Amino acid sequence: MNKIKVKNLHFTYSGGQEVLTGLNLHFDDRSTAIIGQNGAGKTTFVKLLKGLLKPIQGDVWIKGFNTKEHTVASLARHIGLVFQNPNDQIFKSRVIDEVMFGPLNIGQVEQEAKKNAVNALDMVGLSGQAEENPYDLSLSDRKLVSIASIVAMNTDILIFDEPTIAQDFCGREKIKKIISHLRKEGKLIITIIHDMDFVAETFERTIVFHRGMVLLDGEPREVFSQEQELREAYLEQPHVTRLAKKLGIKETLLTAEELIDYVKKPG
């Protein structure tokens, strides 16, 4: 079933150039990465999905609800968005209260919200810090708090804006695990991201934005094999893919494990 349907979507900021020029997209259950250079329209696109911006022309349906006809707050029970900077949302003095804020807003009762918040904190590995002040945590932990606060809302669709920023290797692995866990629960995960390696390792579908249009759309292996188009969108292949190419391997390899397996393979 299509969770999101986008039809002939056009968007322009007041008096500016057209940012999105007629997008047609469907999103099913596959976890999806949206990549593209700065200014390609990625953030504008997810803001339109979220209902924060309304289409100039065309329509966006979130689980059948047209974003033009519903407020952001009412769409919030179907679609969650984790912002890039956790400081843009944190205002409570305890982590658990911060995580419960969204669930309570969308009508979960206290007990349910608490349960969801505890589960979400558990998932991001912060259950020990539930009573602390979010501003006493490091930036990367605060980012995890902001992820938990959206996860706890238990929406069917989750969007992450640059989740791997300010994360070290451990943090990246943690976020990868969170994404695959949510995927298993049947949620649609959409991510805006610049980290090609992370895309190659994590996602089932990759969409390349270029100048307000979809340039490529498909499985990561298929997308990352098209070096010419990627270059046109000012993007690079993942490190492993480039290394494999330099080693003279014809196949498009995405992860370190694949490369190791390929090299070890006899013959």
Added chain:
Amino acid sequence: MKTLSLYQPGRSIIHKIDPVTKLLFIILAIFVPIIIGTWGAALLTLLISLSFILIGRVFKKVLPILGFSSIIILSVIIIQGLFYVNNKAPLFTLGPVTVYREGFYYALNIALRIYNILVAVSILVLTTKPSDLIEALVRKGFSPRIGYIFSSVLQIIPQMMSTVDTISDAQRSRGLETEGRLSARIKAFFPLIGPVVMNSLISTRERAMALEVRAFNSKRKKTFLHEEVKTGYSRFLQFILLAILLAAIVWRVLS
């Protein structure tokens, strides 16, 4: 990006004149008509200022400024025309109200002065980058601290406005209703203001550290990023402006 200044980028000769000369011109445009005290002087100054505006190609930007102040000036003309203390000779009558000559001319005089000030200041504001103006003043001995405060206010306020937008987006994304009934708006206050205050405290601390890393408090004489553009004619222009001011004073004293 949003900015707080009215500056219009351009390449006209007016844009190239240094800010201090423009400041001097403002002083002149305000005081010379007052010193001389005739209608002709005020009108001539206004015409000169307007022609500078035209040369600077910013005439369109002056119109709203003048238009807005005209509402106030109109009220001055009405009030003075009707109620000025020395009103004697009627100028014209509209139904039951009579407008008097003395008050009318008195108000016109005020109007001319206001327009003079507005247009002269507009030359500076519309054709000078705020940071250039502040740098020029610091060069003239203005405290760099105060200069920094002025220029940072111009930058920080638009920056804060866009932070507020982002925060409001982030909270609405979590199901916070920010529109509608008053009670909803009041409830939305803390989730919105909390991150705004927190963010500005954090960025203030970072800014202070960034400044200190670059020895902002050092007592030594400061250097400037941009080299001073010393055009030969700016000194010449300033000399002429001062000469006109002196001439006006001398003329007034003698006559």
